[in-house]
Amino acid sequence: MVKVAHLIPLFPFLAFAVNIFFGRRLREASALISIIACGISAVLSLVVFQGLQAGEGSYSLGTWLFLNGKPLNFGVTVDALSVMMLLVVTVVATLIKIYSVGYMHGDLRYSRYFAYISLFTASMLGLVLADNFVMLYIFWEGVGLCSYLLIAFWFERPAAAKAGLKAFITTRIGDTGLLIGILLLLFSTQTLYFSELKNIAGDDWILTLAAILIFMGAVGKSAQFPLHVWLPDAMEGPTAVSALIHAATMVAAGVYLVARTYALFILHPLCLEIVALIGGISALLAASIATVNNDIKRVLAYSTISQLGLMMLGLGVGGYAAGTFHLMTHAFFKALLFLCAGSVIHSVHTQDIQKMGGLLSKMKVTGATFIIGTLAIAGVPPLSGFWSKDEILTAAWHNGSPVLFWLAVATSFLTAFYMARLIFLVLFGKPRSEMHPSESPKTMTVPLIILAVFAVFAGFIGSPLMHHAFQEFINEGHGGEVVASGFVIGLSIAVSLAGIGLAYLFYVLNNKIVPSGIRAQFAWLHQLLLNKYYIDEIYDAVFVRPCMRFCDFLFKFDAVVVDGLVNGAGAAVRAVSQVLRWVQTGLVQNYLLVQVLGVILFVLTLLGKLCFRF
Amino acid sequence: MIPLGFFIAISAVMFCIGIFGVLTRRNAIAVLMSIELILNAANINLVAFNKYLGTPDGLGQIFALFVIAIAAAASVVGLVLIIAIYRHGKSVFVDEYNLMKW
Secondary structure, three states: OOOOOOOOHHHHHHHHHHHHHHHHOOOHHHHHHHHHHHHHHHHHHHHHHHHHHOOOOOOEEEEEEEEEOEEEEEEEEOOOHHHHHHHHHHHHHHHHHHHHHHOOOOOHHHHHHHHHHHHHHHHHHHHEEEEEEEHHHHHHHHHHHHHHHHHOOOOOOOHHHHHHHHHHHHHHHHHHHHHHHHHHHHHOOOEEEHHHHHHHOOOOOHHHHHHHHHHHHHHHHOOOOOOOOOOHHHHOOOHHHHHHHHOOHHHHHHHHHHHOOHHHHHOOOOHHHHHHHHHHHHHHHHHHHHHHOOHHHHHHHHHHHHHHHHHHHHHHOHHHHHHHHHHHHHHHHHHHHHHHHHHHHHHOOEEEHOOOOOOOOOOOOHHHEEEEEEEHHHHHOOHHHHHHHHHHHHHHHHOOOOOOOOHHHHHHHHHHHHHHHHHHHOOOOOOOOOOOOOOOHHHHHHHHHHHHHHHHHHHHHHHHHHOOOHHHHHHOOOOOOOOOOOHHHHHHHHHHHHHHHHHHHHHHHOOOOOHOOOOOOOHHHHHHHHHHHHHHHHHHHHHHHHHHHHHHHHHHHHHHHHHHHHHHHHHHHHHHHHHHHHOOOOOOOHHHHHHHHHHHHHHHHHHHHHHHOO | OOOHHHHHHHHHHHHHHHHHHHHHHOOOOHHHHHHHHHHHHHHHHHHHHHHHHHOOOOOOHHHHHHHHHHHHHHHHHHHHHHHHHHHOOOOEEEEHHHOOOO
């Protein structure tokens, strides 16, 4: 086998270069270039996968620079985790690009879109393949940049421009932590290679701190509490971008980072506890917000935060395989759900689910795949979400504290509830506003069908039916098979069905089941959830506005003091010259007089000196 | 022989008259004439010192001839400028021309 892994990010990057420079002339062809490049990457990923099975491993392309005398290589990681990510990213990205052909049709910056999205894919693939922190950080920032460009793609809309900025700044807070973490690691252990993390030695305290700081980066990128606020706003971007951000790139990067540096986290139980706790809080928090939101994309956005929280929780309770497994299945069904939502929006031109309804009969393919995606994320067996969620619950049951386990269970319940609510409101019932829905074009529905197939079957490779093949693969042969307890499986199925059932009661039987008295009693809760726990408002009051005030102060300081000094220097010169200009009369004789007086003075001084000396 | 002091004295007096003329005369042509006085004062000095210091090859005298020649040329240029400025401003009084400021 040849070493081709490093070519995988190269093709999308070339597509980016071609599209950004020749996009105007290429027009429609830019999409084709982008898709083909991504398709080649997908094929190469399969080749690398084959190579891994045949015993290929990581390799280096050469030395980049020397740090403290140690070489830092352009290394390429080829192991189970990176290959899994490669396959998921390339497959999902290819499908999303095909979908975008239909979704972005007629957009003003069509080729620009495909350029950005190719760069996004390339960055993510580079991030996955990096074998040291420095390269990872570069691609990490590349992903951040592309997310900014794509979220603010329709920058004519102020909301989109703001959302892009918010995403960039919020993730930046996490990135700062990541950078400090990387530097701490470098100075305490002298290594930046992931492969050396397993047997590093150093001050326990510093390594713990480094792990927590690195996790901070993951919190920002994966939109975990308390840095999750950017993600719902990121819905301002094109829906296909949302799908890519939420499924395969951007947010997956955070979970991937934790999985990649897992060796660092297991050094100290505190790190894992923090990971699990943050994950659990994010999961429940976001899931609860999703139950009341009325924007089809925002519901999915909160769902993403919640699912990523579950992955973090899975990783935090020691379920390395469980977390990565859920990352993989989630990529498929969340991409599917977002693309379905995009298809719906494309057709009815609104995002408000209160205005939709009864779309299943008009949009059969979208509707059917939407339902499949919903069942998958809700964890209904035997779809993919069931298997991976079950793994996480099992890991939490065995290793985590009861609090974490019940957090995960509650999240599962809420997930089933809000997803069922979403499809009941969108697909079933009667249309609640004037709409003329029609099925989306083939370029959009075909990716939906393919993703739906993945959403159904991707879970099997990690299920007991296939002897936990995925877990075996990701743990590289020596991960113990997790024994799922009947109680956990039963509970998992029960909460999923209960969630769907409750949503059916509420939104199909039309809430006659709940007495209005109880509804009134929970109005405050509804209000709290509708306002997203007021987290945005709190941030606004605590961070944004003081910061703006400080900036305002600095601005005034600059305007008054700094500019005052600069302008003052100028004004002083002017004032002096206003006086001195009277010396310049323009009359030659005046000048001559001064000159003569000067000479006389000079001569007298000279004479005086001479006299004084002798 | 007339003592050197006499020459120096007359030269100094001519120089001062010249300076005085340059500084006080309003008429540009008179200013030009005063400049000639200054130059001639210098010439007297040159010739006198040549004689009294006994430089054998008459260096001072040659120098004086050069000064006379160049002064003539300078006067020509000066007169031309005065004519030009007179055509421009209908005046040869130097205190009426203060264009060369700010």
